Amino acid sequence: MANSTSSTSDQSATPHVQARVNDIRFVGYGVQDLEAEKNFYIDAWKLVEVPSDDGLVYLAAPGSSTQYCVRLRQTDEPRIDVISWAAKDEAEVDALFEQVKAAGGKPVTEPGALTGLGGGYGFRFFDISGFTIEVATGFERREPEILADGEPRPEKISHVVFHAPDHKQWVKFYEAALGFKVSDWLGDFMCFLRCNEWHHRMAVVPGPPTFNHIAYDMPGVDAIMKGLKRLRSMDHDVVWGVGRHTAGNNIFSYYLTPGGWAVEYTSDLEKVDDATWEAKVHQPSLETMDQWGVGIGGPQTMPQPKPDTGLFNAPEV
Ligand SMILES: [Fe+2]
Incomplete structure (x- = not known):
């Protein structure tokens, strides 16, 4: 140490x-x-x-x-x-x-x-x-499978999104503590942060201190649509999407786990030059949130945020 x-x-x-x-x-x-x-x-x-x-x-x-x-x-x-x-x-x-x-x-x-x-x-x-x-x-790793383009299985975690009561302070904290860089803002209420060449690995929006969702990269839009078919056939229909965000340009589709956690299949997330990328501000609009506008639901069909019950209470393991 x-x-x-x-x-x-x-x-x-x-x-x-x-x-x-x-x-x-x-x-x-x-x-x-x-x-x-x-x-x-x-x-x-x-x-x-x-x-x-x-x-x-x-x-x-x-x-x-x-x-x-x-x-x-x-x-x-x-x-x-x-x-x-x-x-x-x-x-x-x-x-x-x-x-x-x-x-x-x-x-x-x-x-x-x-x-x-x-x-x-x-x-x-x-x-x-x-x-x-x-x-x-230095943790153990596994042998990854090679997923074919369009194969409806996740490649990796794409990003995690949080709510924070003072989301601007949250951004400052993560910049200073873990070296995140701001990639883009949506108005002044949603901030996208990166820790490598991918446009965002984390984002934050205002709200009670809680987790919003986790997203998984899929091998392209065909994988997302085939995944939707499978999930729908198993009574886990999409709660928002399929659409394409503007910040990060990624295709999105949100679902809920049995425990009520929001999970996302995403693809096509933008890669940026980590050293030179300059943060932009996207003006909020329906078209900014979803360039296509043909999907089911919207932010209103996502879970209502309430404070996480594990705050300042670290797990034993
Ligand atoms: Fe997302």
Whole structure:
């Protein structure tokens, strides 16, 4: 672990090369009906179960080398357990720990060996809303499947979206703590943030402190439409979409899991030059939100946000 230095919180210090996370690793959910949620993800959503003997359910996106992208745990109330971000090496993790503290994040664990499935090295902290956030490196990976174009199975996590009471403060926190960069705004209420060459890995909108949705990259529009057919035939019809957003230019389609969590099949997300991309402001309109305007539903058919029940209460695992 790196020693704490005063320069990280010294406001007179000259700007330095910032440590950054470089991708999302997994989202951990607490769910009331573990079997129903697990079966949805395997049978309908087409994630792949990763064997474990700790009573938790681990699910991988078939096209990803990340060992698992979803972790499910049985809980009394639905909650977000942990959002895990990847960093390139242990030195970067140590640097991120200092940045997180300087930005006002509250450490839950110090950098060290991670005991969860896949091991690795990392730490956990509470972000400004109280979500338990993990930063990790050196964890186990899996052999990804090669998905054919149009094959209706997920490649990887595309992005996660949150509500925050002060969403502008949230943006500042994630810029300072984990090195996210703003890619675009929708008006002044939705901000899209990147941690690599993909237009966004995270976005935030105003609201009570809660999770909005997770999106999975699919191998193209045909995969999205075939996925819709499968989900509809299993009584999991689309709740918003299919459409195409303007910020990020991605095709979207939102569904609900049995536990009520919003999940998205997306494709065609824009790649940007991480070093030179300049953030734009898209003017809000129906056409900005959905360039096509032919899908079912809209934001009004998505779950109503209410505060997450797991804030400032880190899971044991
Ligand atoms: Fe999305």
